[in-house]
Amino acid sequence: MIYLGVFEMKLRRRSTALLAIGVVAFSAAPAQASATSLIAEPTVTSAEYPDDGAWHPGAGMPGSFTFNANGDDAVIGFYYGNTDPAGTYVAADHPGGTATVSYIPQTSGPNDLYVASVDSAGNRSPQHVHHFYVQSTEPQITGPRETGVGVPAEFRFAPRIADVVSYTYRIDDGPETTVAASADGATTANIVTASKGLHRLYVWSTTGAGLTSGTADRIYTASDAPLVASTDYPDSQGSGGPGVAGVFTLTPRMPGVVEYTYYLDEEWSKPTVVPAAADGTASFTFTPAASGFHSLKVFSRAADGTRSDGSRDYYVVVN
Structure with a gap:
């Protein structure tokens, strides 16, 4: 009975030691952002793309976005991006300060920019969602719903933004081809499809200032039947x-x-x-x-x- 009592005491001490080790190891892991984070959610402002429910410049048109830690000195920077969680880092101008980035929305319609503050240990704040609406800049595509195979088919591209000087197109994941726009900003392209079946044509325009529009797409079929x-x-x-x-x-x-x-x-x-x-x-x-x-x-x-x-x-x- 005495030996058994000693054994139980040793076993309890060993179990207590193992539990203590486990607690230390767990607490050493980096803290994760959560609803209980001590870092405040940032504010986001944009002159070109405010969160106001109205429509603004357009897909492919850049805008500036300012992230503000509102004086929280623990904040050294921000993560931002159009995916949740945000993945691109930018440093604040000083602890608790701001950062301004240029961001180009690629699609028209409702857009979301996700932004989180971060401290020196990598802890993130709750994520702020900046919701804004982007006008359509994708060019208009007109052309056949069925083309031939290995022979040209005529497609017409028309602009939705000013000062378009060229269009770039590709079929599926194929190479890109650029064609000049006429004086009215439109153009006609004779496009050759190499294989039968269903294809997707992607087209975007470029302005004289080098700005790129959103990307339009059109599905069509290629057949060698006369x-x-x-x-x-x-x-x-x-x-x-x-x-x-x-x-x-x-x-x-x-x-x-x-x-x-x-x-x-x-x-x-x-x-x-x-x-x-x-x-x-x-x-x-x-x-x-x-x-x-x-x-x-x-x-x-x-x-x-x-x-x-x-x-x-x-x-x-x-x-």
Whole structure:
């Protein structure tokens, strides 16, 4: 019983020592910012982008933001950024003082700038959220919803800010291309898409002073299927009549097209081949014998024998 009592006392002493070590190790870890932080939340002001619910300069347009510790001498600097928590550090002009930074919002609409004060030990204050509204400066994009593959497609860019001298664009994560703007600030770009499928076109403008607008984007599809058009028999619209001839024009959507093959009413054993002109276009005439519905499926073929992966379906409705 005596030995057992001694053992229990030693065990209690060892446990107490281990607990003490654990407390010391935990308290040595850097304090984390929390709602109970002793550092006061900073104030944020901006002449260009005040937190007033109104719309201000625009995406890509810089503004100055001043962070103020309001005399809290423990504060030596600030963390700020458009993500929570803020990640960019700037020193205060003196303990408890201020810091002014230039910040460029990249997107139009509601924006948030997160700002926290920090002391010499790395402790942060509660985070201040400066909420402001940014006008749209992204250029306007007009162009086709479907382009060809390896052939140019025309897109037009128009400015939303003054003094635009150029536009820069890229497809997906591809290389950037810059084109000059005309005197009215707009321009037309002939853009070549290299692969089939869904793509996103990104465009931004630059002013004579070197300011960059926000980035506009437009989703489109690229297909090598040829285009089919007819003023006599528009696609899927009742037109013409029995014995009324219709001219159908074919336009290439891939390079080097020398001929087209089309199938009428899914008669796969009866292809019709139409030679292309030097520019890759072609036309043929179809004269329906009776009223009703006819389907066309059209492929193109290049000089090296490559046939378009895609086919164009066109529907003739005869009155």
